[in-house]
Amino acid sequence: MTVRISQTADVQQFFEQASGFDNDQGSQRLKTVVHRVLTDSIKIIEDLHISPEEFWKAVNYVNELGSRQEAGLLVAGLGLEHYLDLLLDAEDQVAGLTGGTPRTIEGPLYVAGAPLSQHEARLDDGQDNGTVLFMQGRVLDTAGEPLAGAIVDVWHANTGGTYSYFDASQSAFNLRRRIETDAEGRFRFRSIVPSGYGCPPDGPTQHLLDQLGRHGQRPAHIHFFISASNHRHLTTQINLAGDQYLHDDFAYATRDELIADIHFIDDEEKARAHGTTGRYAELEFDFTLQRTAEPKAEQRLERARALEE
Structure with missing residues (x-):
């Protein structure tokens, strides 16, 4: 009944x-x-x-989710963070705001206050033996003009799929930097090729995904905040072509326009010219920002974020 x-x-x-x-x-x-x-x-x-038993099981799940600090992981895994992007995209379309690099999810692993460099930076601290990566690109407006003085805020995982601050074994701000573009809107950095990662296998997010018959894996990717005066702030990330989870990202962050071709080079002479040895990788990607007359649109959305002390 x-x-x-x-x-x-x-x-x-x-x-x-x-x-x-x-x-x-x-x-x-x-x-x-x-x-x-x-x-x-x-x-x-x-x-x-x-049933009351199911209700209290759910309450306990929420407690566990909070104690493991995985709420941000779960909302990504259930597609809620991606839905917010879809909703913003739809609002932009109705408002006639077109062009520019697509947005995609921020995720839960940003840390504010990374060191600021002029035009170029080295992201890694040299402790990870991963493949050296050289990335460069430009920040442009929708007319293709360079944006000098734009800030490229970049962060990514190490070869173990973990992020500094959240992984205590890494140095402060490892694989995190802010880079100001030069007069031609260019930026460049040296780092290591990141790895994708999976949800903690013993955590509440993966336990729920198991019940849904889903995996909790992400492809290799690099996060970015891109900002410039009189232009809309961009939250995005690029995915590395060829990753097995490229189109099977548990967080639904992959967008075709954000897939970057990464080139691996085995040429010792070229490696030495770059100040390294052995195999290395190159990656180039440009970002395009929309103009705005609204100061609030220049800022990233407000949410709780980690801050390195």
Whole structure:
């Protein structure tokens, strides 16, 4: 027998009270959001016949998710972060904002305050024996003109698929830099070829993905924030062509326009000319920013981020 009480006046009044609608204190916006969460939740409980055991299992899951600091990982894995990009894309289309490099997810592993370099930088600290990578590119406007003084904020994983700050074995700001473009909008850096990574196999995100019959792997990629005066801030990342998970990214971040060809070179003479030895890789990618007259559009969206002390 199916019993439903969510639409009764008493229950509706109860959840309005729980959401704070019976007082004039606090945030009206937050009250509205919490009320929607509560009313949608009780509909799920009724519609799907959620048992008390299932309910408390879900509560425990949320506790575990927080204790492992994997909430940001889960929203990426369930496609929610990608959905936000799709929604912003749709809003841009309606507003007639076209052109430029596509956005894609930031992910949960950015750290603010990386050292700022002029025109070029070395990202790695020399402790990882991965293949040396030389990347260069330009920051342009939609007319193809270079943007001098743009800031390229770049970060990526090491060959083990882990990120500095979150991996205590790495030095501060390893594989993280901010680079100011030169008069021709160019930037360049030396680093190592990053590896893709997977969700922690013993963590709550992977446990949920297991129940969905899904893997938790990401292809090799490099994250970027690109910013310049009078231009819209860009949050994006490039994926390295040829990775086995390129079109099977558990976080749904791959976009065709953001796939970069990486070239591996086995030429000792060329390697020495670059100041290295053995095999190395080269990568070139340009970023295009849309103009804006709105100062807020020049800034990255506000969210909690790690800060190296």
